[in-house]
Structures are given as structure tokens and as C-alpha cells.
Amino acid sequence: MLSSLRRLFRSNTPAPVIAAVPAGTRYYAVGDIHGQRALFDALLDAIAQDDTARTPADTRIVLLGDLVDRGPDSAGVIARARQLQAERPTTLLAGNHEEMFLSAFEDTGMLRHFLRHGGRETVMSYGVKRKEYDNATLDELQDIMHKVIPEEDRAFVAAFDTHHLAGDYLFVHAGIAPGVPLEQQKRHHLMWIREEFITYDAPHEHMIVHGHTISAEVDARANRIGIDTGAYNTGRLTALALEGTSRRTIQAVRGEDGTITIETETLCP
Template sequence: MRNFFNKLLGRGTAEPAQPVIHAQIPEGRRVYAVGDIHGRLDLFEALLKVIDADDAAHGKAQTTLILLGDLVDRGPDSAGMVHLARKLQSERDVRILGGNHEEMFLASFEDKDVLRPFLRHGGKQTLLSFGLDPIALRRADIAETQVLMEAGIPQEDRDFIASFEESIVIGDYLFVHAGILPNTPLADQKGEHLRWIREPFLSHPQEHEHVVVHGHTITQDAQDRGNRIGIDTGAFESGRLTALVLEGSSRRFLQTRQDESGAITAEAWIPEHFEPA
């Protein structure tokens, strides 16, 4: 196991930048935060094995796994991802944030104006993963689609998704799906900011109350900007799913990726500097 982990180590960013803003996770704790999965159950299952290997290699700790939201839509197995997330939460310390795609999914059962963009932005794949008839779904109008959803998607799955959190604070870190409205206390942040925001959050250069760990905005590689860390590497289209590991004042990354042959491999690296804006 240790040799497996050691083989994964060794990638950093090339260009030095300003000093990293220091932040701490409480002593004795270890946090793994996973970016937007979007139905890529295969990548997440592979990443979970890498996380478990990393956790074992670094000694005993109180370990928390945080999923940053957007478990569903776009990829092929949202239903499987939801079911695995519920199983994991019953077995270990797993906390899950609701993303904008979970928000659209839940609202689509009642609101036809939400269902239309939901279907355009990966919702159709979600419905198919829950076993809805593809022929019936193709022939259905919006109202009929809602009837198919009500009949085909278990209430327990909807209730589980509705239980996802809006934000999580551990030590000096704040975990949210999309980001925060700068210069606004956490207590005053609106759900729409936490699940949907891009600007002015992404380009904000100053420190926040916490270092913000988020997904939502796809980048080719994980971005550690000092005041925020973005880890949505577009799993559904890039084949790369990324996790941030936080322990004490250290940060490192784990990633599973699928190559053109379909094989899934893993990589781990410790950043030397955060990427400059």
C-alpha cells in the first residue's frame, strides 16, 4: 500500500507566486474534499480507493470526506452516485453539499420552467440513470415528464438529496459548492450565492473570513489561489476527478483520470505555490 501511494506522489505547479495564505485544519483531523462528480461513479469509486490508501498511509486521524455538490447530471450514473453517497454516509464521516444541479433536480418535480433547463444541462442522463423508459421520456412533453419522474424516482432519493448542506466550516476552511459573495459574512450569504456564484468571487484577490474550497467552475487543473481553492476539473467531460486533502497547514491533491482507452489511473501531488491570477 505504501509503495502504491509513493508511486502517486510528485507533481507541482511550475511558476512561483506570492506566499500561500496559511490556514489550519484542527489537530488530529484530516479532510478530503471531492469536486463535482456529475454522475461519474466510475471515477469516484476509483478515487475513493486512492483516498483510503492515502488515509492509511498518513496515520490515524479523524477523517472527514466532503462532497462539494453536483453529484448528479451530465455523467452516466447519477442514480448510482446518489446510492453510493447514502451508503458511505451511513458507514463513515461523510458530509455532502448541495450544488446547483441538485437544486434544479429537486425543483424540476414542481416547476416546469426549471425542468426545461434541467433537461438541457444533463438532467436527461440523470433520469435515465434512475431507470426511466428512454422511449417514453423522448415522447413525453414537460408535464408528462414530471409524471414519469414522480413515478420513477424514489422519494427516499429525493429526500436524501434535499438533506445536503449549504456550507461547512472546519478550522480555517469554508466548503461550499460554488463560492461566496465577497465582503459578506457567512451568516448573510444566500443559497443562490453558495450554489451558483462565479463573479465577483473568482477574481476577488483579498482574503475572506475563511479559505474557500469550492467546485462549480471547471478548470483544467485544481486551482489554489490562496484565498480560495477550486477543484472542479470537469469529470463528466475531461475524465478527471480531483480531491483536495487538508491536514494541519498542509494541502495536497489526489486525482483519478480516464485515458482514451478507458483505463482509469491515479495521481497525487503537493502544490508548491498557488496559481497566480
């Protein structure tokens, strides 16, 4: 009887594997910044303090893309990201907004799309006055962008990666096409995919850490962790800290009075 019960309740599904980054490493993944320089600065300071307070490790920061657009200081965010990369190991991933930004310099159709989805703020962050912007045609705006946005910034953004692997984790901007091996993933999927990935609840080859799709809080699922908390709209910029199998969040949060505070939470000890 006991053996029959054991057979009845025995599952052919393997026990879930707890994702981990390689031993001796510590990762801080930062969600979509979207031109929020003040939140970005505050979060980087908090990350540095957190890292210093812990056991020495091989630490890396991963920015999950969409550094630009929507917020007021994309130029400042790009400058700070370049400085960060010079200071410590940092991986920068390309988001769909970086793709629009780069394409807008040559393609007026993409320029129109870029401007409609936050690109206006990006252009103006490089010193373009509102009156000049409002009076310019699309062709004139392209000329303005070529003049005011340094080639160094364009080259910096163009060099962003599409993904980063760390142990059981895969960092991407938007997600992956379910069921497709990593080496066969299309760049477009990694930067733009949404519903097909978000609604998929079966295991992936890796635990996916992503941005792109906004959620009020960190969206931790069995197969993915979404950390885009809508900084440009909510005033909440999130970092996910990974060490071994532990997961923690560090968030820079702007209050109604403009003051930025830091909030932390342990997801997995």
C-alpha cells in the first residue's frame, strides 16, 4: 500500500533548481533609467555602499537598457554610465529606446517614432531649447541632433551588448523568445519582446533578469525577474543584487517633496 501511494504521488518533474551567480561574484542589475540622472546617482551611491559593507567579491553592475528618453536628463545618464564603466566592471545592455535613438539620426520614420516615445526629452537634454525644437521640421531636427549630440555618445551607445550571462542568470533588456536557444535569439526579441515572454510560465534555460515591462513592484516569477519599476513615472528606480542564491533589491525612491531615499528588501536570503 505504501509503495502504491509513493508511486501515485511521485512526480516526473525535477525539483526546481535555485538559480545562482558564480561563487565569489556579486551582481547588481539596474532597471530602466530613462533619463532619471538624480535617481541613477542615488542608486549608484547606495550600490557602492552596499558592496563596500559586504565580503569582498568580484562585483559587476549590469544596466539593463533604456538609459535614454522620457526623463529630463538622458545626456547626463549617458555621461554617468560612461564614467561608471571607467570606474568599475560594468555591462551596458541595449534597450529598444537605444535602438530608436541610434536609428533616428538617419531614418526620419524612426525619428518620428523616437520623438513620440520620449526622444524629445533626450534631444532637449543636450541643450536644445523648446522653441527651437518646436519650430524645427523632422529634417531640421536630424541636423540638430547631429550637431548637438557628440559622436562619442553615439559610439558609446552603439557598443552596448544585447545580453550578459552569469551562472544560472541571463540578463537582457526585454526578454527572450520562449523555447529558442540563446545563440538563436534575435536581437529584436532581446530588446522588444513583451507579451509572448511575459505570459510564458514554463522554465527557460536560464533565470531571466529583465526590464522593459513596467510593474509597480519587482516582478519575481519562477522563470524571470522583472525590475523595471517605471522610474520616469513612479520615481522608483530598482537594482537587483545577486550573490550566490540570494536576491535583494535596492531602490532609489523620489518622494513628493523631491527628496530621494533608499529602500532595501531581501527576496531570497
